[in-house]
Amino acid sequence: MLYTLLALAPILVVFVLMVVMRRSAKLSMGVAYVVTALLAIFVWNTQSAVVGAATVNGLITAITLLFIVFGAVLLLNTLKVSGALVAIRQGFMDVSPDRRVQVIIVAWLFGSLIEGSSGFGTPSAVGAPLLLALGFPAMAAVMSVLVIQSTPVSFGAVGTPMLVGVRSGIDNKADVAALISPMQPMEYLQQIVENVALIHALTGVAIPLILCGLLTRFFGANRSFTEGLKAWKFALFAGLAFTVPYYVIAVVLGPEFPSMLGALVGLVLTVTAAKKGWFLPKETFDFPPREQWESAWLGTLNMEQAQSTSHFSVIRAFSPYVIVVALLIVTRTFPAVKAFLTSPAATLKLTNIFGTSISxxxxxxxxxxxxxxLVSLVCIGIFGMTLQQYGRGVKDSVVTMISAAPALLLAVPMVQVFINSAAADGSLNSMPLILAQSAAAVAGQAWPNFSPWVGALGAFIAGSNTVSNMMFSYFQFSTAQQIALNIDQSAIVVALQAVGGAAGNMICVHNVVAAGAVVGMMNREGEIVRKTLLPMAFYGIQAGLIGQALITGHMVWGVAAVVWLAAFLFIMSMNKGRAVVPMPA
Structure with a gap:
């Protein structure tokens, strides 16, 4: 119990400082890093060389994240300077001026398409600036792209969380191989994949509706969750348009394409429906006038330049994003291209840092x-920009990246030390594994309800569903065996791990910092997490109830899932905030 409480300390530090006290991520993660390193060295007896190596690994990972942030902001600034953002904004307005419809199309569907092709936080880097360009408050843009980082994440980056995360977690384990025999590991993985897709589909179908409610609750003039629910027909249609093909593709094709192709199908269906006026709410929702926006809604990126006229067609203006998606798909799905870009010659690598096993x-x-x-450079030709204009975009992007750097350069090393904190003599497991083992000891037969939360904890800590699955998949399988579940039921428990790991991306510090950075919202991470914590809690509880229903076969758990959804929507609809009053932005 003592070690469990101590292992919980770094997470509590982050939560209290960032979420409760609303301190910046750089302060919160800096304090958490010191606490984690001291616990690792003096309590867990982790080798100081391991702590140093984990820190270096974290710094390198943070630099790669900052590289993505820079690229995303540069593309946004390029489009802004060229005037293309005006045409993009008008194009979405022509589909529907309703902000609820826009957030479903851009965040839920286009964001899921980006997640399916690339993953690793890219939907935030691409989707948040696009929503900002459409006239969304910066805080609303960040919240929206984080909320959708749930359902598509398990099959993001062409199935990496499953093919790398879950597979490496349970592969080459003698007890797993013996228990699943005569099935081969890949057959068992496919069984897990189908369970993941089913649980995500049944849970995620409500996400567009919840997203609409959160948008109107936090950013509407009336601060009403119910105002978002009035778009229920279109929201549920968009939910089904993605999750139905998503599940079918997972069953037929496996883990590589559910999010990518499911979102593509959903995007075509939903945009067509919106243009034809199908399922649209009777009243159009928009944000209050900009002069009435609260200062907390705003970032530092100035998009007012994008409100002038543009001579570009919508197709031409939106073409950079099409090129981005196309290049992501090519580089992730064509083996020869992927092999070239990931070859040793194209890889910077440090092996056995400080004499440890960490590379x-x-x-x-x-x-x-x-x-x-690369696409931002292509924009020079597409929009006939001058080098001076492009240089202005580069300068603004560098400023934004530098502002985001401190938080990420502290957050990621803290995570790496936390993960690599096992005792040098093997007497103590790492801090996250101790937390998971303690949760399993308390939960007992109710473990499936807790399983998604372990996955979410892993994603919150590691910033990755893939890493969470690598850490905890075998632990989840073993725990299922300890509570006497059969192999089919154990596959559901491992699936709940992957689903929870996906939901944890909504509050993962890495994603929050990166998403905030690309719209100019630094040092406001706690405010963001306070909003995304609500849908993450819904997702974790709902997935657990559905998992229990699938494992036990008892209808009562399915009914409980329906009741929980209704209760969540009801509680949120009753929780009204103050109306917006005019104040200086």
């Missing part, structure tokens, strides 16, 4: 940041 690498040519920078 680190960076593949900048394979990074989404490189693609975003």
């Amino acid at each position: 680190s690498s960076a593949q900048f040519f394979y990074s989404p940041g490189f693609i975003l920078i």
Whole structure:
């Protein structure tokens, strides 16, 4: 119990400082790093060389994230300077002026398409600036792109969280191989994949509706969650338009394409429906006039330049984003291209840092940041820009990246030390594993309800569903065996791990910092997490209830899931805030 409480200390430090006290991420993560390093060295007896190596690995990872942030902001600034953002904004307005419809199309569907092709926080880097360009408050843009980083995440980056995360977690384990026999590991992985897709589909179908409610609750003139629910027909249609093909593709094709192709199908169906006026709410929702926006809604990026006229067509203006998606798909799905960009010659690598087993690498040519920078250069030709104009965009982007750097350069090393904190003599497991083992000891037969939260904890700590699955998949399988579940039921428990790990991306510090940075919202991470914590809690509880229903076969758990959804929507609709009053922005 003592070690459990001590292992919880770094997470509590982050939560109290950043969420409760609303301190900046750089302060919160700086204090958390010191606490984690001291616990690792003096309580866990982790070798100081391991702490140092984990720190270096974290710094390198943070630099790769900053590279993505720079690329995303540079593309946004390029579009702004060229005047293309005006045409993009008008194009979405022509589909529908309703902000609820826009957030579903851009965040839920276009964001899921980006997640399916690239993952690793790219939807935030691409989607948040696009929403900002459409006239969304910066805080609303960040909240929206983080909320959708749930359902598509398990099959993001062409299935990496499953093919790398879950597979490496349970592969080459003698007890797993013996228990699943005569199935092969890949057959068992496919069984897990189908369960993941089913649980995500049943849970995620409500996310567009919840997203609409959060948008109107926090950023509407009336501060009413119910105002978002009035778009229920279109929201549920958009939910089904993505999750139904998503599940079918997972069953038929496996883990590589559910998010990518499911979102593509959903995007075509939903945009068509919006243009034809199907399922649209009777009243159009818009934000209050800009002069009435609260200062807390705003970032430092100035988009007012994008409100002039533009002579570009919508297709021409939006073409950079099409090129981004196309290049992401090509570099992730064509083996020869991927092999070239990830070859040793294109990889910066440090092996056995400080004599430890920890290694680190960076593949900048394979990074989404490189693609975003490349497309920003292509924009010079597409929009006939001058080098002076492009240089202005580069300068503004560098300023934004530098502002985001301190938080990430402290957050990621803290995470790496936390993960690599096992005792040198093997007497103590790492801090996250001790937390998971303690949770399993308390939960007992109710473990499936707790399983998603372990996955979410892993993602919150590591900043990655893939890493969370690598850390905890085997632990989840073993725990399922300890509570006497059969192999099919154990596959559901491991699936709940992957689902929870995906939901944890909504509050993951890495994603929050990066998403805030690309719209100029530094040092406001606690405010963001306070908003995304609500849908993350819904997702974790709902997934656990659905998992229990699938494992036990008892209808009562399915009914409980329906009741929980209704209760969540009801509680949120009753929780009204103060109306917006005019104040200086």
